[in-house]
Amino acid sequence: MADALVIDGLTKDYKVGFWRPRPYRALDGLTLSVAPGEVYGFLGPNGAGKTTTLKLLMQLVSPTSGRIEILGRPPGDVSVKRRIGFLPENPYFYDYLTAEELLRYFAGLFGYRGADADARVTRLLDELKLGAERRMALRKFSKGMIQRVGIAQALINDPELIVLDEPMSGLDPLGRRDVRELILRLRNEGRTVFFSSHILSDAEALCSRVGIVARGRLVASGAVSDLVPFGVKGWEAVVEGLDAAARAQLSPAPRALHPIAADRCALDYPADVTPQAIVEAITRAGGRLVSLSPLRDTLEDFFVSHVNAADWERLGPQ
Numbered sequence: 613m614a615d616a617l618v619i620d621g622l623t624k625d626y627k628v629g630f631w632r633p634r635p636y637r638a639l640d641g642l643t644l645s646v647a648p649g650e651v652y653g654f655l656g657p658n659g660a661g662k663t664t665t666l667k668l669l670m671q672l673v674s675p676t677s678g679r680i681e682i683l684g685r686p687p688g689d690v691s692v693k694r695r696i697g698f699l700p701e702n703p704y705f706y707d708y709l710t711a712e713e714l715l716r717y718f719a720g721l722f723g724y725r726g727a728d729a730d731a732r733v734t735r736l737l738d739e740l741k742l743g744a745e746r747r748m749a750l751r752k753f754s755k756g757m758i759q760r761v762g763i764a765q766a767l768i769n770d771p772e773l774i775v776l777d778e779p780m781s782g783l784d785p786l787g788r789r790d791v792r793e794l795i796l797r798l799r800n801e802g803r804t805v806f807f808s809s810h811i812l813s814d815a816e817a818l819c820s821r822v823g824i825v826a827r828g829r830l831v832a833s834g835a836v837s838d839l840v841p842f843g844v845k846g847w848e849a850v851v852e853g854l855d856a857a858a859r860a861q862l863s864p865a866p867r868a869l870h871p872i873a874a875d876r877c878a879l880d881y882p883a884d885v886t887p888q889a890i891v892e893a894i895t896r897a898g899g900r901l902v903s904l905s906p907l908r909d910t911l912e913d914f915f916v917s918h919v920n921a922a923d924w925e926r927l928g929p930q
Contacts, residue, residue: 614684616773616804617646617669622678624664638664640828642678646806646821648772651799653815654808655915656825662808663701665825666777670698683773694722697771701778701808703762707751711742711761714750715768722769736764741790755782763791767798774798776807780814792818812915824915832914839914846907847881849890854899862893876902883907 622642627633639661646652656662667673669680671687685692705714712733719729737746740760750758759782766774779795780788788811795805795818809815815822816836823833832839849866852875859869859877868880881890887904894901 614648615645615681616648616650616683617652617806618679618681619644619665619669620679620681622665622668622680623676624661624668624673625676638828639668639675642825642828642830644823644830644833646804648804649799649802650821651795651805651819652807653819653822654806654825655810655812655815655822656808657810660825661828662825663777664828666698666700666775666808669775694769695772697766697769697774699762699766699774699776699779701781703758703765705750705758705761708749710749711737711746711753711764714761715764718765718768724768732768733764736767739790739794740764741787756784756787759783760787760790763794771803773804773806776805778809779807780809780811788814844883844906844908846883847885847887847890847904848907849879849881849894849904850876850902851879851894851899852876852902854894854897858897858899862897864889864893880907 620643622639623637624639625635625637628636642661642665654662654665664673668675669682669687680687682689682692683695709717715733715736716729719725719732724732740763742757742760742764745753745757750761753761759779763776763779766776779791783791792814795807798805819836821833821835822839824831846867850872854862854877862879864881864885866879866881870878870880872878879890879894890904891901
């Protein structure tokens with residue numbers, strides 16, 4: 613089966629400066645592919661080239677060089693545009709329409725009318741937890757509510773490929789949970805989701821694969837399980853009731869101790885110390901174990917190391 617999205621050698625230069633414009637390379641030879649039914653996270657710090665890439669996919673700007681293929685066709689193909697949904701980073705809609713009116717308008721652009729359009733609008737607003745607010749003018753909406761409406765318009769045509777630019781932006785924890793559940797439902801239905809984000813915990817929970825971009829270049833790509841070694845690299849024990857003398861007598865001794873509150877601290881143990889030995893040491897010292905957690909590398913650790921490496925490569929040794 614052909615890839616849902618193919619990006620090959622994509623490069624974008626902008627002219628910057630007034631008197632003597634010079635090229636600024638926002639994207640440099642980006643190459644990646646996304647399989648059908650995959651949730652792909654496109655990660656990077658601010659200014660890395662994520663939004664530029666999505667604008668190129670949507671033909672909002674033109675590439676300097678490179679090739680894009682969406683659902684087996686060039687991005688300008690009209691039949692392809694009917695099969696994709698897009699949420700921009702900062703969606704802006706006509707302020708005096710209600711959420712229902714706006715979504716009916718977008719449904720009409722795809723040829724849906726009457727009861728079919730109304731059913732689509734109602735279903736999406738229900739899924740995104742917009743109740744009576746759906747009949748309010750959009751100018752009264754918070755940023756998070758506008759974001760929910762923007763996600764709804766991206767799904768109004770039941771797209772095969774959904775492209776989302778920072779979909780969690782402006783959402784509270786409940787809103788983020790709802791959107792995560794929606795993305796997982798889309799994956800289970802066989803849809804392809806390509807989203808940019810710098811909220812790494814969401815990417816780690818949702819994505820089958822991720823790509824990390826820094827300074828306009830792809831610095832890492834692959835399955836999260838392949839990029840991040842999830843083996844235990846240590847243990848963190850949160851303990852109460854240990855005074856300074858008792859902490860000093862812990863055996864085995866922790867490699868680090870971090871005070872949390874007056875009567876609580878976190879003990880950092882290496883991976884070769886067993887959980888049983890940690891519990892016994894705390895008990896002998898008269899402490900109370902609050903929690904014992906394994907320490908593992910996270911996607912955030914991997915992200916930071918590769919972005920820093922990209923910066924070092926660009927700057928060189930000083």
